[in-house]
Amino acid sequence: MQSAAGVARYHAAMLPNPAPDVLISEVGPRDGLQSVSTTMATADKCRWIDALVAAGLREIEVASFVPARLLPQMADAAEVVRHALTLAAQRPGLTIMALVPNARGAEAAFSAGVHKITVPFSASEAHSLANVRKTRAQMLDELRNVAALRRDTAPGTALEVGLSTAFGCTLQGPVSEDDVIRLALDCVAAGVDEVGLSDTTGMANPSQVRRLFTRLRSELGDRAGAAHLHNTRGLGLANCLAAYEAGVRSFDSSLAGLGGCPYAPGASGNVVTEDLVFMFEAMGVRTGVDMERLLAARAPLQAGLPREPLHGMTPLAGLPKGWSPSTNTEIPVSP
Amino acid sequence: MQSAAGVARYHAAMLPNPAPDVLISEVGPRDGLQSVSTTMATADKCRWIDALVAAGLREIEVASFVPARLLPQMADAAEVVRHALTLAAQRPGLTIMALVPNARGAEAAFSAGVHKITVPFSASEAHSLANVRKTRAQMLDELRNVAALRRDTAPGTALEVGLSTAFGCTLQGPVSEDDVIRLALDCVAAGVDEVGLSDTTGMANPSQVRRLFTRLRSELGDRAGAAHLHNTRGLGLANCLAAYEAGVRSFDSSLAGLGGCPYAPGASGNVVTEDLVFMFEAMGVRTGVDMERLLAARAPLQAGLPREPLHGMTPLAGLPKGWSPSTNTEIPVSP
Numbered sequence: 144m145q146s147a148a149g150v151a152r153y154h155a156a157m158l159p160n161p162a163p164d165v166l167i168s169e170v171g172p173r174d175g176l177q178s179v180s181t182t183m184a185t186a187d188k189c190r191w192i193d194a195l196v197a198a199g200l201r202e203i204e205v206a207s208f209v210p211a212r213l214l215p216q217m218a219d220a221a222e223v224v225r226h227a228l229t230l231a232a233q234r235p236g237l238t239i240m241a242l243v244p245n246a247r248g249a250e251a252a253f254s255a256g257v258h259k260i261t262v263p264f265s266a267s268e269a270h271s272l273a274n275v276r277k278t279r280a281q282m283l284d285e286l287r288n289v290a291a292l293r294r295d296t297a298p299g300t301a302l303e304v305g306l307s308t309a310f311g312c313t314l315q316g317p318v319s320e321d322d323v324i325r326l327a328l329d330c331v332a333a334g335v336d337e338v339g340l341s342d343t344t345g346m347a348n349p350s351q352v353r354r355l356f357t358r359l360r361s362e363l364g365d366r367a368g369a370a371h372l373h374n375t376r377g378l379g380l381a382n383c384l385a386a387y388e389a390g391v392r393s394f395d396s397s398l399a400g401l402g403g404c405p406y407a408p409g410a411s412g413n414v415v416t417e418d419l420v421f422m423f424e425a426m427g428v429r430t431g432v433d434m435e436r437l438l439a440a441r442a443p444l445q446a447g448l449p450r451e452p453l454h455g456m457t458p459l460a461g462l463p464k465g466w467s468p469s470t471n472t473e474i475p476v477s478p
Numbered sequence: 479m480q481s482a483a484g485v486a487r488y489h490a491a492m493l494p495n496p497a498p499d500v501l502i503s504e505v506g507p508r509d510g511l512q513s514v515s516t517t518m519a520t521a522d523k524c525r526w527i528d529a530l531v532a533a534g535l536r537e538i539e540v541a542s543f544v545p546a547r548l549l550p551q552m553a554d555a556a557e558v559v560r561h562a563l564t565l566a567a568q569r570p571g572l573t574i575m576a577l578v579p580n581a582r583g584a585e586a587a588f589s590a591g592v593h594k595i596t597v598p599f600s601a602s603e604a605h606s607l608a609n610v611r612k613t614r615a616q617m618l619d620e621l622r623n624v625a626a627l628r629r630d631t632a633p634g635t636a637l638e639v640g641l642s643t644a645f646g647c648t649l650q651g652p653v654s655e656d657d658v659i660r661l662a663l664d665c666v667a668a669g670v671d672e673v674g675l676s677d678t679t680g681m682a683n684p685s686q687v688r689r690l691f692t693r694l695r696s697e698l699g700d701r702a703g704a705a706h707l708h709n710t711r712g713l714g715l716a717n718c719l720a721a722y723e724a725g726v727r728s729f730d731s732s733l734a735g736l737g738g739c740p741y742a743p744g745a746s747g748n749v750v751t752e753d754l755v756f757m758f759e760a761m762g763v764r765t766g767v768d769m770e771r772l773l774a775a776r777a778p779l780q781a782g783l784p785r786e787p788l789h790g791m792t793p794l795a796g797l798p799k800g801w802s803p804s805t806n807t808e809i810p811v812s813p
Contacts, residue, residue: 311798311799311800312799313799314799315800316800317800344798345798346801348760349719349757349761351761375795376753376791376792376795376798377715377790377791377792378715378753378756378757378760380713380715380716381715381716381718381719383716384684384720385719418711418712418713421712421713422683422712422713425683425686425713426683426684426685427685456709456712457712460680460710463646463648463651463679463680463711464646464648464650465646465650465652466681
């Protein structure tokens with residue numbers, strides 16, 4: 144006799160393109176490229192984004208709308224968004240995102256036509272002052288301006304906040320979990336659609352991730368957003384697993400682990416997309432991403448940044464013998 | 479009001495040296511050193527083991543009793559064991575282990591006076607033939623010989639089996655979970671004290687780890703042994719977390735990730751002890767290991783193997799600001 148869940152999975156497998164169980168949000172073209180000193184040529188960025196889309200990624204953060212004098216790597220943001228939108232026009236499920244630090248950036252991103260913007264908001268006062276020279280209260284005002292602008296000029300565009308340093312801060316040390324939850328509620332009150340949590344500094348551990356995301360989901364309901372976790376101390380995938388077990392279904396990661404403020408040479412910051420997708424697919428949790436094509440997307444990245452080291456263990460080891468995304472789907476982990 | 483668990487933790491914290499929540503079994507001096515082509519000098523091995531003991535590790539696999547012509551790196555096994563036993567004489571809680579592939583090796587290990595031996599046993603028939611030129615049935619006979627020898631000559635010595643390729647095999651592909659459990663029961667029937675599971679090939683995923691260890695514990699009770707997991711595809715810590723959640727409390731790992739058959743340059747095989755201890759301590763799961771001294775134990779390893787690359791993310795990033803092993807002990811993850 145087959146269980147109800149088994150029957151549901153059988154029917155899902157019959158669909159031509161079943162919805163994935165988790166959303167992998169690729170942040171490499173924004174988070175990765177703004178972290179390296181070399182500027183990737185626009186044509187190379189576009190070729191890389193083409194390969195990411197071909198691999199089946201359904202959400203890609205392609206640019207950051209910030210002054211070019213601050214981040215020359217992102218000077219071509221509007222042009223990159225324009226290219227990405229032509230891809231999305233052929234794929235209704237594909238979301239093109241950009242990061243904006245303030246209302247001015249949001250205006251530019253809305254003009255460019257992105258589907259979704261994400262605003263970084265420091266949970267730590269010290270990090271907020273150091274990073275955007277604003278207190279958290281001032282940042283909340285800015286967020287209200289962004290939300291008003293969205294309502295008036297781009298009501299169809301999604302607005303997400305990523306609460307950075309949510310798991311600890313290199314400047315102030317531990318960050319109060321009450322503060323994180325209160326700020327998340329403030330962001331929702333300011334008009335934000337979704338609030339995610341970011342382990343900007345690589346200080347999170349699985350217990351804390353489970354605890355804080357459980358609380359976030361309980362307080363925010365379906366406005367609880369993505370887990371943006373780092374691999375700074377090697378805990379990236381363990382933390383993603385803990386977030387998954389807490390019910391999170393949206394994960395930020397970066398191809399080849401590019402970006403995410405690595406502390407030292409050889410260290411990877413962001414969770415590596417290849418390893419994350421491999422973990423989920425091996426567990427029977429569908430990502431909608433094709434592993435082989437994902438590995439192939441490293442080539443245009445490396446071509447555009449020939450001197451940048453690429454991270455990731457699965458690409459080094461290759462896929463295991465006899466492996467297929469469905470090999471281990473029998474009993475997916477329970478949420 | 480304080481919970482019962484809170485009171486128990488309070489009292490545990492009052493003890494001068496509370497028992498750790500998990501046992502970290504350091505396999506570097508055996509698994510690591512037999513995987514590198516250079517032979518570390520005996521004096522260097524002893525200095526490294528001194529540092530591991532000083533860091534608080536309570537179980538160390540210090541050598542392999544195999545013919546010196548096959549593994550010249552382990553030719554000094556008896557001498558290294560003798561040194562390690564002098565350390566253990568001053569520390570009643572310290573277990574000195576060695577690997578033995580057969581009865582002849584067991585005889586040598588018992589003579590040397592180790593506290594515990596571990597016998598590798600391939601769950602995959604193809605791997606067994608390739609690795610020890612024995613079928614699994616022949617290996618089971620050998621195990622009975624080892625158990626008889628232990629009973630007759632060294633009844634105080636613990637006897638463990640590590641079921642290698644338990645999560646998949648590079649030669650035959652997937653390994654039947656029924657086979658793994660049946661072999662584990664056969665090993666217990668042959669007289670073994672504990673049977674652990676090894677992800678020799680780095681093919682395990684968290685769902686599978688949870689499922690197989692849950693089943694092992696259900697079938698073997700307190701004869702279910704350690705999780706020996708690899709980081710080949712970056713899932714090492716996520717798999718350790720899954721094993722912990724399935725109730726496993728004993729974990730093999732290797733300082734600097736030395737050893738464990740890496741597939742490619744730059745790839746780490748074994749789970750990195752530094753990252754594993756950091757994860758557990760950050761979660762409030764006590765390992766009994768001092769992080770600072772553990773990081774310091776890399777120096778004698780590097781001194782003894784100057785050209786060998788050391789792995790590990792926590793050593794690169796350092797401990798986070800404001801971090802202490804008890805920072806996050808409030809709500810340990812439930813088993």
